Amino acid sequence: MKNDATVNGTLVAADWVLPVASPAIKHGAVAVHEGQIAWVGKLEEAPAEVAGWPIERHAGILTPGxxxxxxxxxxxxxxxxxxxxxxxxxxxxxxxxxxxxxxxxxxxxxxxxxxxxxxxxxxxxxxxxxxxxxxxxxxxxxxxxxxxxxxxxxxxxxxxxxxxxxxxxxxxxxxxxxxxxxxxxxxxxxxxxxxxxxxxxxxxxxxxxxxxxxxxxxxxxxxxxxxxxxxxxxxxxxxxxxxxxxxxxxxxxxxxxxxxxxxxxxxxxxxxxxxxxxxxxxxxxxxxxxxxxxxxxxxxxxxxxxxxxxxxxxxxxxxxxxxxxxxxxxxxxxxxxxxxxxxxxxxxxxxxxxxxxxxxxxxxxxxxxxLGRDDLGALRAGMRADLAVFDVRVAEGEDARRALVERGEGSCTLTVIGGTVRFTRGAIVSA
Ligand SMILES: [Zn+2]
CATH class of the missing domain: 3.20.20.140 (Metal-dependent hydrolases)
Known part of the structure; x- marks a missing residue:
């Protein structure tokens, strides 16, 4: 994935997806469309509307920005x-x-x-x-x-x-x-x-x-x-x-x-x-x-x-x-x-x-x-596609949320704002 690329029209998938307002999803994905989240769930259960979209796979844990x-x-x-x-x-x-x-x-x-x-x-x-x-x-x-x-x-x-x-x-x-x-x-x-x-x-x-x-x-x-x-x-x-x-x-x-x-x-x-x-x-x-x-x-x-x-x-x-x-x-x-x-x-x-x-x-x-915002802070259809991925490996039987809290520092590999990639592995999209 390149800087200033967008993830619009893409399924962004990760080992774990933490939607925050709902339970953690193993092998989850977020479908992004026009800067918004169109769908969140298990990748293998993606509905027909998004199932054919290109998939960007990430190691680790995907969360809201x-x-x-x-x-x-x-x-x-x-x-x-x-x-x-x-x-x-x-x-x-x-x-x-x-x-x-x-x-x-x-x-x-x-x-x-x-x-x-x-x-x-x-x-x-x-x-x-x-x-x-x-x-x-x-x-x-x-x-x-x-x-x-x-x-x-x-x-x-x-x-x-x-x-x-x-x-x-x-x-x-x-x-x-x-x-x-x-x-x-x-x-x-x-x-x-x-x-x-x-x-x-x-x-x-x-x-x-x-x-x-x-x-x-x-x-x-x-x-x-x-x-x-x-x-x-x-x-x-x-x-x-x-x-x-x-x-x-x-x-x-x-x-x-x-x-x-x-x-x-x-x-x-x-x-x-x-x-x-x-x-x-x-x-x-x-x-x-x-x-x-x-x-x-x-x-x-x-x-x-x-x-x-x-x-x-x-x-x-x-x-x-x-x-x-x-x-x-x-x-x-x-x-x-x-x-x-x-x-x-x-x-x-x-x-x-x-x-x-x-x-x-x-x-x-x-x-x-x-911030008085109800369109940020969770992964749910209709929310802004502000996303982050952390390269944290979750052990078998371990709680993914606990893994992220304890080992998340310094592990970010992707930051997306409104569907646009703003950071990916070491490079920054400048203002
Ligand atoms: Zn202060």
Whole structure:
């Protein structure tokens, strides 16, 4: 199969097909027609309409394209930062600022984002919840045919700054023409005044846009919302004293309650990390339909507590998985984070036999849900033909889903988006 080839009018077959929303199929195939899935099943049972089509056979496991629930592709150049180790979120943030300030040519953000898109394509990801902080990084998803949302980020806006030009500048940015679906990312409830976040969510909802923020990532942010502890705002220097939470001495609310009070929760919103949330906070997320994107390898690099994936599973949450960026993660290979979640869940005492099934669902359907998409994340007639193949051999009697979770990292051999081959064994179809 060649790059920029299409698989339209083809039966893409593999040793195993994992449709995600239905049971695994041994010697399965997917029939692709005009960028969509026309049929999924056992190859030998292909119906007359597709049985005569050419067959592309692959070793290993065929899945829906993976959906990365949290990235910042513009930080793909910050590899050295991601290779470090840190004692806290605040420690990492200080180092991050050094890297960020060292980028003097804004065009570098676009170059880095495009590199990131290529890396992600090489590991089977086809859709992203992508945060854009600097304009040159915009347009990357569309450039590679990737699906998803580019969330424009607001950060460091106090009411005063927002009122003296911030509001107009952000609104104009939001309303620029875009090839990609646009969303709004209030960076975090600590880095923007609550009133500003309320306005940002209003701007988003008035435009039918989705919302994505970082919540529960720092071990000390809860103490800011509760009683005005300024530790999480250390990197803002003197500016930190301008934030309403510092001036007012906090709100007495827990992290999720505070996020709710500034309109950040809801079915149209998802949160990155969600580590430092207690049971009541997690329950509030579930009750409001707010999903979390867990990024376990990023948490490990930054020196944070482990993502409480065992709790999220036991408490009946549906969640997504994200790699975060190379500024805090070793790679953009989403299956490496899925494997990390499986290890964590087991260490946290989750022993139900649906573990691998649910984690793969999180990396596909869970991601599609946080993007507000019902045409991605599963193999079913009528869905987009976004596919990935992983060269993972499944032993006799072994669960194919478990094999993929445990050995999928680095094994992608084919990535297809909307029926078009975007990556195949070592070569990339450029934008
Ligand atoms: Zn992030």
């Amino acid at each position: 993976l959906v990365n629930g949290h990235t910042h592709l513009q930080y793909t150049g910050f590899v050295e930062l991601g290779r470090g180790s840190y004692t806290s979120f605040e420690h990492w943030s200080e180092e991050f600022e050094v890297f960020y300030d060292a980028v003097t040519d804004p065009a570098e953000w676009g170059v880095a984002a495009r590199e990131g898109a290529q890396l992600a394509l090489r590991s089977g990801s086809t859709a992203f919840a992508e945060i854009v902080t600097d304009e040159p990084a915009r347009g990357t998803l569309a450039g590679f045919g990737l699906q998803g949302i580019e969330y424009l980020e607001a950060i460091g806006e106090t009411e005063a700054r927002w009122g003296s030009g911030g509001r107009e500048a952000f609104t104009a940015w939001l309303d620029q023409a875009s090839e990609c679906v646009v969303g709004v990312s209030p960076h975090a409830p600590y880095s923007l005044d609550g009133e500003v976040i309320r306005e940002l969510t209003e701007l988003a909802r008035a435009r039918g846009m989705r919302i994505h923020s970082h919540v529960g990532e720092s071990s000390v942010e809860a103490s800011l919302y509760d009683f005005g502890n300024r530790d999480v705002l250390e990197i803002y220097g003197d500016m930190r004293d301008e934030f309403a939470l510092i001036r007012g001495g906090g709100t007495g609310l827990s992290t999720a309650r505070y996020a709710e009070s500034i309109d950040l929760l809801g079915r149209d919103s998802h949160l990155a990390h969600g580590i430092y949330l207690d049971r009541a906070d997690r329950d509030l997320l579930r009750e409001t339909g707010t999903r979390v994107a867990l990024c376990p390898r990023s948490n490990r690099v930054i020196g944070l507590a482990a993502a409480p994936v065992g709790d999220y599973l036991r408490e009946g949450h549906e969640f997504a998985v994200g790699t975060d960026s190379l500024s805090s993660s070793p790679s953009l290979d989403l299956l490496a984070d899925v494997a990390a979640l499986a290890e964590l869940a087991t260490a946290q005492g989750y022993a139900d036999d649906d573990l691998h099934e649910r984690l793969l669902a999180a990396a596909t359907l869970g991601g599609a849900a946080v």
